[in-house]
Every structure is written in structure tokens, then in C-alpha cells.
Amino acid sequence: MSLRQFEYALAVAQEGSVTAAAELLHVAQPSMSQQIRNLERELGVQLFARTPTGLVPTVVGRAFLREAEAAVSAARRAKRSFHLG
């Protein structure tokens, strides 16, 4: 369970497909597909429903994505926090 996987899941949710999310983040599409599955496997939960045209978040997926968004945002703030103080 890594920040990178969180970013992947958020991108998939935003783009609606693994393919679009992968090119958005400049990674190979199978790599992203694999990481989404790894994340679901580790959590023991299906985050996305597979449709012929892409992936759509499940109910539990949406709950997860809200927290993942908070985690990624906080991590980005952490990365830049020293620019202020």
C-alpha cells in the first residue's frame, strides 16, 4: 500500500480507464493494471468494477478514494512544506 498506488487509483477513477490513466502518469498500461490489482488484493476489496469501456469505482472504492486523495494531498504538502517555514 503505497502513495504511488494511491495516485494510480485516483488517476483511474478520474480518467475512467486504466489506459488513459497510464498515459496520464506516463507509465506502461499493464504496469498500472497490475498495481491496481495489487492494491485490491492487499486490501481484500474490489475498488473498481470492470466494464467493457473501462473501470468505474465501486461503493467501497469511492470511500477509499476519498481518503487516498487526502493522503496524496498531504504528501504533496509535506514535500513542499519547507518552502514556507
Added chain:
Amino acid sequence: MSLRQFEYALAVAQEGSVTAAAELLHVAQPSMSQQIRNLERELGVQLFARTPTGLVPTVVGRAFLREAEAAVSAARRAKRSFHLG
């Protein structure tokens, strides 16, 4: 820049030394020392001042740690988010 590194930095800040933080998180002490340095190198900032008795956060370190805490908390909530909805 990973969640694990965030947890390491928080543990070091809490415990006041790499040694204590390492045994708290059940990792070898040099491994944690290395990760702290990797984190500082990646950020380009010294997060902790080295003293003979351990490590104490710098000013920028404290700013970083606040955000890191938020990121780790959010990640933990994400991990358990599906237990509710």
C-alpha cells in the same frame, strides 16, 4: 518519498533517536538511518539535527513532520475505509 519513510521520520521525531525508532518499528537501525538520509537527500533539506544523544527535528523538519503525520493518518483511514461504507 514513500509512506514508509514518513512513518520512519515520525518515529524518529517521537523517539528522539534512530535506534529507539528502529526497534519501535522492528527494523534494523542502519536501515532506518539510511531511509532518513534518503528522505533528506530527496527533499534537499535537513529534517533532523544530529546530536550526540540522537536526532532532533529542525525548523523545516517540524513543518514537514506535521504534513507527514496528516499523510500517514489519511493512508491508515484509506486502508480501513471500506469497513464502514
Added chain:
DNA sequence: TCATTTTACGTCGCGCGTAATGATG
């Protein structure tokens, strides 16, 4: 047949532990 995801597989970076070294009182 075209768009998608998934599986298979080899590679490479990196996080880890052990051991050795450095630094400080």
C-alpha cells in the same frame, strides 16, 4: 476487428539486514 484489461516474463532498482567504521563523551 478494434478497443479495452489481463497474464506472462525478464530486468533492474531499492529497501532490507549484517558487518564494519566513525564520532562523541
Added chain:
DNA sequence: CATCATTACGCGCGACGTAAAATGA
């Protein structure tokens, strides 16, 4: 010399990309 951190080094896992296969309209 005791106690801390750091450096050195090798191992193993996992994230990645390429290629091939599956699935569906």
C-alpha cells in the same frame, strides 16, 4: 569503552516495460 549514527555490501522482492493473450461490442 559505551552509545549513538553512518558507511559498505550483498540479497531478495517488487515495480516496471515488452510481448502475448483474453474479453467484449
